[in-house]
Amino acid sequence: MKFDKKTLSDFDQSLRLEWLETNGIGGYASGTVSGANSRKYHGLLVSAQHPPVGRVVALSKLEETLVVKGPGNTEERFELGANQYPGAVHPKGFQYLKNFERQLFPVFTYEAGGVEIRKTIAAVHGENTTLVIYEVIRARRPFTLELLPLSSCRDFHSLTFANDAIGTQYIFDEGIFRTLNYLTCPEIFIAVPGSSFTENQTWYRNFEYAVEQERGLDYREDLYTLGNFSVTLKKGDTLGVIISTDDPTGKDAAKLFARETKRREGLVGKFSSNENLKRLALAADQFIVKRGALSTVLAGYPWFADWGRDTMIALPGLCLVTGRFDEAKKILLQFAGIVSEGMLPNRFSDRDEPPEYNTIDATLWFFQAIYHYYNSTTDKAFLKKILPILEDIMMWHEKGTRYNIKADEADGLLSGGQEGVQLTWMDAKVADWVVTPRRGKAVEINALWYNAHCIMNFLLTESGKADLGKPYAVKAAKVKEQFNILFWNEDQQALFDYITETEKNSALRPNQVFAISLPFPLLTKERAKKVLATISSHLLTPRGLRSLSPTDSEYKPVYMGNLWYRDGAYHQGTVWSFLLGPYIDAVMYVKEDKGKAEATRLLLKFFHHLDEACIGSVSEIFDGEAPHTPRGCIAQAWGVAEVLRVAVKHDLVL
Template structure:
């Protein structure tokens, strides 16, 4: 259990750097800081996915909370404005914990108030409860003032005359608002004694992280009503915000159901390790519905489902956690969207046609299938549902598809459109592709070879010898050409990309995949040299740098406006997901003796405190390349969580069996 005490909660800077996340399994979410002050446009108590898993709208931004004890008013909420923090309810906080969802403990004039918040799985519904204790015979009331946004989750809202201020009271315990005709109706089920429908605009909230990112950072929010609860003689007050008509009465039942559902997720952990327990619980939050199948949200708070991220994350989110049926569902869902031999790069927020600007997502699909077979040996399923799609993908790559993606005469895969960023190093500013890697990129060849050997294996197991021979021949050709073309004798490592006769010797982490993937084209000696070079120049305990600090283009900090950030995204920033391939490769070339295990466990020890320092219980998207490697980007990234979890379990870094109940405490 992750928890914090007053030393963190009363330190505004420390508290606002720690963010909690609740999700609902259909793309909706809630998130904020451990003291409830919103520092991002994405912070809200209910962001609904109206076209799951996309179509996200911020409905309920936050609550203004006041407790009245014997007629004395005390604020529980905290807001930031330009040059001011008001009110300062966080000074009344004495504890915060994830148990399993966010629980805030306030101590006000001797009265204890415990606030909890969770989302109902499968619904755009947030349940907020307050439990009061140690009040004696005193009079205690609670006032809640909902602040609504009703906007796209990437946008901001401001005071306007178009907003419909009316509150529809369905009955004494249910009210709703619909401030704009194009938005859904938001229902408030409650057990308050009084509802006052008089509304007000709250102006000029400042979101500090948006300001730091060079974006619009000031928002106005509307308060449509005030709810007053008398908790002098009862123990709790409840508010449920939902896009559905809901009843407040079953709130406690919903709470127990959610606690039980989450307990099942971590009931049978594969290892006795707190990092494994935390990341197993986190893994479930990225798996969401897309129609009647499953997909993966790439990261919170701003990504939807991306093809590349989904395939890389699939083994860690589903297979190592024993959820192979979800893995099958995801693979089938993406098979439906294969077009011209390509997997979608991403599904846009508004749900229109998927985008296919990726060369590697499709090849990662083969690795996800290989991983499924590693865990389940379910060749009949792959043969019946996936093999025809996989074979078609290979044929498209041989004859050519979008963006000039085509197998060359040497058996390697090339792309010929310099204006499109096709690899995972995909930052683009206007017409400027920041890390141009067209031609033949090193990891694409590693993935292509891995795909061909995977197809050879499937064909052999399912008794299609002609196909097996074809894929074996193609793989042999690719392996020979790769070693001839990509080995950098001077650097004793691999080139990052080859375009015509130009070889890019940039020291980047992409070459680690030529070692880490199950099917590798390198000799043991060359594999060892690659791992040594990557460890020497790129390794940090939080992941691999995207460019060597010795390179003149290296950027050690990811900060500033959009141009500054995008130009450093893959020019030095540390990517946590690459810990997975690096650990695989490290064990592959060094063995798994005690000295090697001790070294990796030491890296794990250094890494683990991160789970309490940014997105609580999650792993950030990126970190600064320079020490102390401050976390950046999304505070909760699917492939970061998945690859760390997969690597430590598959390589025996954590000790098997049993389950831990040890708490992770920060004070």
């Protein structure tokens, strides 16, 4: 988690290293180790105006300059920031970066002009507040620290350009600055104790965001400042800056930081002896956020909101193995309260619009999450409350619900699909193009459907209603029998990906892994061994499983370019980190205790990723071919959760 000066002073390398701080209500702070923002989503304070959504880049940057007295009372200026402009990088403060590390917080240590200063960035849990703590480690004499706030104050999906509508009024009183850039944005407060403020209203133009350019999106922006702060510091001084959408009057940065430090130390207590699991436990905390009186899971940073599928897959790893049972229950109750026609929502909008229900598997993953929650807690009161909802869901799936989702009366398998609608997790869609429609009976959907029946039998028996559970056991047996008849692909020693009335799709995809990784496997050990061998041969990489075999003519090895190309590659060869979890479950099912060594090797190799991309977290996806460059979201809930879950579940020595 520490990086040497050679790496840090190389702009191309330090620009690729990102950090993330989150506040538990959907807001965050994020940037690159170089100091230059490479995404429009980066910002020192990205506030959630309608937690956990409605995110606004309230303050983009806080540029630091050391003003040091030299010989003959001359002044030397050392700018610690960095920005990318057309054809230039200025300033180049990364050259003064002596060290960067990520423990509980991202910490930067700069050395310039005889001054060594350490900067720590922390998001405060439960509020739209970012702390920046400066500690003067060494200084020959007193010096001045200048801080220049640069703001865009816009929706985090957008960009800002110089305009005359931005607010030019501000108040600065006793070290606290406040302004309102636009009526549609939150008021911004910046507290710099002991500082003075010099007005200098200026637009800084043509900041370039390299990752947005790579993604084929608009990538230039103008940022605005009303002036800069100045404060005199000396060796041993600590300066705590508070940046917030709430008035910080009466608040002390040191106390807020101490409180947040204690909270995070409590999160990692049970993992303190294992550095890798400790890092994952800290990363897991970033996705658990408030939605009203209950909780939910943000699928990924920086741009995802909460998704039903991602939440249910991630819940065991985020909440159960970390001992956060109350939050797990709040998440399950949050989604239970919005079940509609037997379906969980697919996703929530970033603008607080009604949820969308275009998913066939989120609801089935709900059963998995409940099953794991109950096994972790034996919470009978929760079971009594949730079982009627689960029974209603099963009824809807038997008789039919949205998008032709319905159990086939002949074989008991679950089918679904509608022209122009993507229902499985392979859900890429550009305009009217559904890249992988997978209509009909999908392999992982029916693995989940079988498990839902087994789970209903188990939970009803646990609640003293074994007689009501028996019909689910009978249907489960039928599904298992028909699944093995219809999905087995003898030629490939694998499972078909999906089945329709006219087609058995033989594309080699990772979806079949769920038939041997879920709590109730569908295949015998003999068949499971063959499926695992096929997956290992075609799909396994050090970063997860490919979404399509390289032998397929539709295989896309690199996830780059404009939206059409990226979404065309999203599930056509791109590697997904979360699939490492079910793969390891499958290894342990097939090889039992003999699989521990293999699973351990896989995870130890995977942990190298924690020191690339978003440091300490897990990227959403990777290129299909070596070096498997990280892509997509910089921090993904189910990627973090699944790696943490299987490490703890299988008691792997890491």
